[in-house]
Every structure is written in C-alpha cells, then in structure tokens.
Amino acid sequence: MNKIVASIRIAFRALKVNRMRSALTMLGIIIGVAAVIAMVGVGAGATARIQEQIQSIGSNLIIVLPGSISSNGVRLGSGAVASLTQDDAKAIAAECPSVALTAPTVRGGVQVVYGNNNWATTAQGVTPDYMTIRDYTMLSGQFFTTQDVDAAAKTAVLGETVAQNLFGDSDPTGQVVIIKNVPFTVAGVLTPKGQSPTGQDQDDVILLPISTATQKVLGANKANAQAVSQLMVQAISPEAMDQSIQEVEELLRERHRILPGLEDDFTIRNLTEVFAAQETSAQVMSILLGAIASVSLIVGGIGIMNIMLVSVTERTREIGLRQAVGAKTRDILLQFLVEAVTLSLLGGIVGIIVGLTASLLISYFAQWSTQVSPLSILLAFVFSALVGVSFGYYPARKAAFLDPIEALRYE
C-alpha cells in the first residue's frame, strides 16, 4: 500500500515534468473514451426509441387483413375483399385457446366538426377490447363500453391530435362533435402515443363504437354488413404467437370454407416480429458504433505505450539508480505500470466528462435521443484502466528487466 501511494506520487511528478506530452498522450484516451460513451449513448437512444414505439403498438399483436384472393386468375391485394367479419372476430376470441383478445376494426376518412373548427382524420370503429389490445390509457374521460357498442351509441373518443385541433387546450369531454351530420358526444381523450414505428401519427384518430361507425358514418359494406377492415388479435403470451397464428388460420379457413390446396382469403401479419427486427438492427448498429469507437481507444492505448517506452529510455539512469539502491523487479514494474494507468485513468475520467457532454450536445442539436447508462460509464472507466495496464505492461517490463550496470552507465 505504502509503495503504491509512493508510486502514484512518483507517477504524478514524472507526468508533470512533461505536461504537454502527458496531455497529448491522454488526449488519445480522452477521445477514445468520449467516442465510446457518446456512440454507445446514441445507439442505446435509438434502440430505446424503437422499443418505445413497439410498446405503443401493443404487445403480442397479430393483424389479420381480409382479401388477397384470386378471382378468375386476377389476384387482389390484401384488404381488397370484405372477407373478414365481426363474427370471425367473435369466433376467434371464443375458439382459439392461444388468443387472449380480438378487436375488429373498420376505418375510413372523415371530417370532424366542432363549432367553427373542423379536422380531417381517420375514424375507426372499434370495440372496448381495442383499448386493451393497443394498451391505450385515457387522458381524460372514459372509453365507451360494450353497451355503447350494442346500442350503437353516438359517442366518440378522440386522439390527442384531433382534440388539439378542435378544442385547443380545453377539455373536450362531454362536448358534441359532428361527423357526417351525426352529432357525437365526446366520451374522452386518449393518452398520446406519438409516432408509430412506421412514422404515422397514432394520435390523429377518432374512435367510435364499431356498430355506430358502420351504420351511421362509414356506411356498411354493400356485400357484407358485418365486414371489417382489419382484425387485431392479441396472443396470450409472446411464446404463444406462432401457435395463435396457426389457430387463427385454421379457424378462418374452416369458417370461410376454403378447401385444402386453395389460397387463404385473408392475410396474417405478425407485427411484433417486424418491429423486433428493427430493434435488432438498431442494436447491431449500436454495437457497431461502439466497436468503431473502441478502435480509437486502442489507438490511444498505443499512444500510451509509445510514450511510456520513450519515458523508460529517458529515465534509464534513474531506473539503474533505483535498482542499485535496492528496487526489485516488481518495484520498477509497479512504478511504470502505475504511471501508465494514471495516464489512462486521468484520460478516462476526462473522456467520460467529454463523452457525456458530447451526447448531451448530440441530443440537443441533432434531436437524437441519446442514453448514457451508468454501466457504460463504469465500463469506459474500467476499460481505460485495462488499456493502461495492458499497454503499459510492455514498457514497464522493459524497465524492470534493465541491467543495472548498463542502466547506470547510460548517457
């Protein structure tokens, strides 16, 4: 302990003698550590943002779209044919064991009017389960109930964007908005979710009971009054996703009387999978950024090794003298290792400060969210110490094994 304290004092004295040189050597580590912290911060920020967006969609989601059948050899895209119905939704919820909830949705563009204001948005006819599946919470008021759906009540829930555009900052709950000449009482406002992973404003929406929407607003599909635009299905757990997809497919084929060998008249999409891929790519990106930044840390380490080798050569006589008066191999080794580690740790501490500042500046000016975790700071600190030890070891060893006679005679 005594010796380590003494070594640290000797190290500081030696580093002070060549201030400029020590500062430049540290600069290598400073840049390395700062780059690692800032880049990992940017990467973590991007990952967190994607995770947030995935959360906003709802968890364990499967989307079933109607259509994609061929008639007389002409293949139609998904959603082109009204092949899914509200009864399908009820059947899936009732008969598929891996499915927790289903939410049939109809949608269409509408103009919403309140007083002098009006706003074009998407109206979605949904059931109360939609709120659970999408993980919605209410900013104010209440979501409509199953009774409202059964009674085709003229009640609406607004997204934040719609509420802002029609009501400004006042609370819309209890007010009446007009959609296609039909007055709707506002039941509440949804807590905003922000952008979807695909960049759509998820708050620019007005939710109506599905019955009211088909009968009064969007107009029923002429072929099938029960038709829905899409069906959201929530599996009971992430592991049950594949199982539930299979169950839904089998059930729908049976209900739609599709013979074996023929194509489905619906399309099933696993949303979670799509966005999980995005998340993975963001993580790969952040690892890549960190790896590139680590290279500069290694370059900084080489700088330390370089300067320590110079220092050992310059101080050959000092080393010889220390050996002559009784310094053992490990004493000299320790002295030079401590010096290298002091350099790298000082550089590491300054680098952490610079890195934190840099990531703050990046989030401020580039509007990228960055996330610097305490773990990455700790890692950067430990890593810079490791750089000091590993790149300081060779010069220190060289010093420790100098021949005292040669060293004393060195000019």
Place this chain on the structure above:
Amino acid sequence: MASVIEVKDLVKDYRLGEVPVHVLKNISFEIERGDFVSIMGPSGSGKSTLMNILGCLDKPTSGAYILDGISVGNLNRDQLAEIRNKKIGFVFQQFNLLARTSAAENVELPLMYTDTPAPERLERARKALLAVGLAGREEHQPSQLSGGQQQRVAIARSLVNDPSIILADEPTGALDSRIGIEIMAIFQRLNREQGITMIVVTHDPDIAAYSNRSIHFKDGRLQLDERLAQPRVARKDLEALPPEEPEEIVSS
C-alpha cells in the same frame, strides 16, 4: 578483526562474439570490517568489473564472494537487489541524484524499498544529511546545490540504510581537487566515527593516499596490495589549503 568481504578465486569472463575475454583472473583478497580501502588501476584493468561484483550488480563467472557472511555468488536478481538495499551504499562519480526531487527524498530513496514507515524515513534522511553537513538543506533540489553538495547528498543516501560497506566509484572524479579533499574528509570521518567500511575506486593516487590500504589492479590481476603506513588526513590538508573561494556559492 572479522572480514566483511571475502573474495576467493574470483573469475569474470565476458563473451565478445566467439572470443571470451578474461576480465578478472583468479582474484582473492579480504577486506576487514572498518577498513578504508582504495582500489586503483588503469582503465581496462578490471577494477570497474570488480566494483560491480563487489556491489552485487554483477555476478562472478566463478569463484566465491562472501559479503558480511553471505555468499552472494548464486543469488537471483531480486535477492541481489535486497543485499544491495541492506548492506551496500553506493556513491557514484556523477552523483546520480533524482532531478526535481528534494535532497531529503533523494536520501530516503533506499528506504522506499523497505518497509520503513514515512516518518521514520524522513527522520533517518535528516540524520544522514546532518552527518554530511547538509542540515537545513532537506528541501533543496539538486539543481539548487553545488557539485560538492550534491555529492554529499549522495553520500547521505549511501549512509541512510546503515550499510556494511560504502562503495564509492571515482567519487571525486567530477569535482575540483579542493572539494574532492572535502569529500575524502567526510569519508574519513564516517569511517573513523561510525566504523563504516569504505571502498573507494579511483585512478588518482592523491585520493588513494587518504585510504589505509591500497589495492592495485592490472590486466585483471591483483598487482599490489599495500597497507599505507601513514594515510594522509584530509581535514588537515584542507586546513593547510589557502582559504580561497568558499564552496557554498550556489546555495539559495
């Protein structure tokens, strides 16, 4: 009186390419505790090599070297370092003080490699500096001291670990003759008052004249080993010198 150094059949060879060079050829002698010995010889005589072996900086090719009862011929690097630390004090021609380091810290240096606690180190350094007449200059750095003062700091450093022997390699080589005599006066006093065994390597007969015994080397062999009937006394020589320019000009 017991011998502090016993050298028996000491041989040292160096290998320069294919040809071995015999630097020391079968040397045997003893040095008694408390003696003051000078080792003389022209360059190439092997006296530096002998010095390195006596100082445990180098190992003999064959033969025995017993220092203070310990056979040091077969010790490893770190064991030799420990012997140097405990039993030998070095004084060099070029002083070899650490720059930008106070006199006291320079003197403490050998104790840094022992378990001596810091307050005791400082206390011992002060005592050693007092013994060489540098009390009050503990905080001076080498650049603030004259050559003679720097060599006295180096002598204090060699004293601080209570060594069995002090080995001085051309200790006056870088100093003018008057200051050289002052250094020899300090050696004589330490030898007389503290009974420290002194070994001074020099090529200068005037310096060797201050020792009790003079060993001459030539071509790797012991050529002459004489006990001086009447060694000169450095203190008296100094008194006889005209009191010219005082030494302590450079002091702060």
